[in-house]
Amino acid sequence: MARVLRFQLPYAALAVFYGVDRSTITRAVHEIRPLLAARRFAVPGEVGLRLQTMADVFAYASAQGVELRVDGTEVRVRPPKAGRPGRRAFVSGETRQNTKKVTDITDGQGRTLWAGAIRPGHMNDQTAVNTEGIGDLCERHPMVKAKAKADAGYRDLATRKQQSSEKSACTTRELRGTSGLGRASGRLVKPERSAVTRGLGQQLLRRLRARTDVPGVRAHLSDDHLPDRPTAQQLRDATAAVESERVGKADELSGLLLAVDRDGDPTLLAETGQLLLRASPRLWLMLDVATRGAWWQAPRWSAVAVQRLVQGEPPLLGLTVAAFHPDGHVREAAVARLAERDESLVLPALTLRASDWVPQVRDRARAALEHRLAEPSGAGLVAAAAVALALRERREGRWLANRIETVFRDGPVELLTAALAAPDWRTRRAAHLTALAAGRLDLAQMLHAAEHDGDLPTRIRCAEAAVRTAVTAGTAGLVRPLLSSGTAVVRAEAVHGLARTGDIAPAIVALADRNPIVRAVAQAALRRAGSDPVEEYRRLVMTSRPEPGAIAGLGETGTADDAKLIPSWLDHPQSRGRAEAVRALRRLGAADPNTLSGMLADPSGAVTRQVTTALRPWASRLDPQRLRELLTASNPHHIRVAAYRLLHERDTWTRLLIDLELVADPTPSMRNRARSDIATWLTYEAATTHSMPQGHTADALNKQLRDAEDVLGPDRIRLLRFHFGLKPPSTA
Incomplete structure (x- = not known):
């Protein structure tokens, strides 16, 4: 990871350096980068402060x-691609x-x-x-x-x-x-309610009344395009569709919300309010955008809603959707009215407007939230935190997120406890990380989060803190439950922590772990204790049915002399065992193409991928007729891909001949792969390919070009003929 971040080495170069596939480097970087980001910036000379x-x-x-x-x-x-906004x-x-x-x-x-x-x-x-x-x-x-x-x-x-x-x-x-929240005698001091939240203000009232008092304006507005009176089931279905990330459903839900507000049915208003209370932060963010567009489809109702803001008492749902209005004055008025309400539904709407792009709207919302964050309830804090943390990366979104983290760090224990058990992963992560930095979590809470929290960075950070705390306190045995965690990094932390106290028994057991990170930590623990892990691996592999992790470990630590212990497990009953046996032979430099070529038809895709990687250096020695048989459409997809990759490794003309044969393949993934490879060759490699096809190869290419003309088009076929050195077909 240091080579990626500090030296910006290409992933392909790192793959060659470590002897692994490029996808392995990509996956490792994608897994480690968020963990490093979650650790934050260390302070020089301050241990544990970030x-x-x-x-x-x-x-x-x-x-x-x-x-x-x-x-x-x-x-x-x-830069962004040409033609995109903001380039x-x-x-x-x-x-x-x-x-x-x-x-x-x-x-x-x-x-x-x-x-x-x-x-x-x-x-x-x-x-x-x-x-x-x-x-x-x-x-x-x-x-x-x-x-x-x-x-x-x-x-x-x-x-x-x-x-x-x-x-x-x-x-x-x-x-x-x-956070702007003072501290006195160990408690949060509640600021006075700002004057801007007490009412709409004379200037804003004049602006809104000027819009509503002009006679005859509404008569010239176009008709609304809102749905008929919706049912509760329609609202539930639309909400579920937005939560499931179905495209376009947010627009439908926003139209239904405006229709509910227009009809004013008390029962339906209450049902809608309950749906929004249970909504995820993602739904609120999508509604903010979609409802702003939906207001343009209801100009008449928009005029009524503005007049109601000035002269009447709109329901809570009406204030909520008005807070999503495209007009900044209407949003500001809605925020001022929302600031006077105490219902839970107010908080998500105010949180969204606290990051509004209009300063006047933003200031009103922030003033209202300052008052609520001084003495928040557990449910209110969780509701505001879920949306606020989702808005953190917006230009004006960090203000509220920073204040909520301050409450996690300095507020009452009851609020922190509510945040630690919140359903939203962002809230739980922020609460755990802030509490860990402030030293507000005990060992039991760390262990519980490391074992059961659904957020990966939270589990890892809590496991690190739990192991460190237990080792320092001399109670390292309490972290043994982490050895059975489903997260590899958590298991590795437990193995490392116990090994530091002299207990290497868990490390010996972890030598056969399914994850390479845990195996590497266990191997290092045994070496520090004066043992050689390869001896343990030899003993494990010689059992009646070794674990796949034991076979992989022998390939990681063994020598060329240990290769003779591996071939007997190429027919391991588990597909992971067969894949690890092939990988171990490749690492030990003992991959036999005659033996491994028969495994290209293995029913497991994981096995064929390892076999393909091992056979690539000997691709020119493999039987091309056998590979073509595996490439036929009657074989499973992973077998066809393995044969395709090995045929590609033979030479340039075999590669292009196979691509031309597959451009009309019935399987979309195979024909797209072939067409993409032809385009890549023409763009980057054709100009530097100085040899020409000869004899039967040239005839086969010529035939395939004629067959593929309808698929690739005459221009691309003409370009391929030029690079192949083939004459155009006779027009006679």
Whole structure:
């Protein structure tokens, strides 16, 4: 992973370096990268302290008196495809190249504390300072010393920082933490309700009344295109369809919600409210977009809804859908009305508007949420956290996520307990990681999350913390239940922790684990204890029916002399055992093409993939007629793919001949594979292929070109003939 992140080596080069397939490197990188990201930024000299957000950096600097240096760095990237929106946004004004800009924050010694706030290269530093909240953090932490580099935007940041420090000297109010929520006597201090949430405000009222009081406007509006009065079952079906990610169903659900609001049936309004209370964050985010478009299909009802906001008392559902209106003034009015309500359905709508792109709407929603987060209930916090954490990556979405994490870190234990058991994985992950960093979880809670939580990063981080805590406390035996976990990294942590205390029995058992990570940890534990794992593997392989992991382990640790123990298990009753036997022979350099070629017809795709990888160096020695028989449409798909790959390895003209034979194959995956390979050869390899087909090969290619003309088209056939050195067919 270090070679990928630090040196940017291609995956194919790493695959050759480690002797594995490229897909293995891809899978490993995709599994490890989110784990590294979840660990956050380590603080130099502070064991166990990690910083996740820019707010954490400023809070750490304020508490420890650390001087910060802020700068922007450009990283070259590939631009979006031609014709896509936003392509020019990545062109840097400084380098005239496609870049992304990253904000780096270091301490006074130049050691990195945080890097993030990524934005397109065209965005200047001043805009980044305003949109990423850097200036706000400087104002909230006036005692932090920050130095800016030569960039104009960051120099302006330093000026704002100085002004903020001067202003803070004249006030007695102290900003605490990163959330704007004060602390006093160990409890959260509830701020006063802001005046903007008490009503709509005179200016906004005048704007909305000006729209509704103009006579005759509604008569000129086009008719609404909303569905007839829906039933409760229609609403349930539409909600389930959106939750199951069916395309276009969010538009249908938004239209049904507007129709329910229009009809005003109390029973249906209550049923709809219950459906939305149980909705996932994904559904809320999709409704935010879809309902904004649905309002354009109901201009008459939109006018009525605006008038109702000003003069009447709309139901809670009406306020919720009004908060998704395309007009910012209507959204602001809806937020002001929602801020006066105490129902649970209010929180998701306010959370969405707290990241609104219009500052006035955003400020009203944030003021209302500040009041609720001062003394939140467990259910309310979970409801707000689920949507807020899903919005974290939006430009204005980090504000509420940071405040909720502050509640997890400093709030009452009851709120943290509710978040740890939340149904939403983002909420559970944020609660566990924040509580681990703050030391608020005991060993029993860590072990429970490591065993039972449905989120992989949460399980891994809790397992790491549980093992570390148990080893430090001298109670390493309590982590033994993790040895039976279904997560490989959790099992590996338990094996490693127990081995550190001198208990290598679990490591000996884990030598035959099905996962290579666990086996590698067990092997290292035995070596540290003075044993050689290969001796254990030899003993395990010589049993009556060895585990597949034991066969794989012998291939990982054995020598060429151990290859004689493997061939007897090429007919292992388990497909995994046969695949690991083939892999072990390849690793030990003892793969016999005469023996392995008979396994190309194995009923397991995992076995044929390993056989194909092992036979590629000897592809030219294999019987082409036998491979063509395996390529016929009567064979299973994985056998056909294995034969196709080996025929490709023979030579260029065999490869193209097979592609031409398969361009009209009845199986979509095979014909698409063949057509794609022909296009790849023409684009990247044809110009550097200097040999020409001869004799029977040229005749076979000529025949296949005639047969494939209807599929590939005359232009591509003419280009192939040119590169093959074949004459065009006679027109006589």
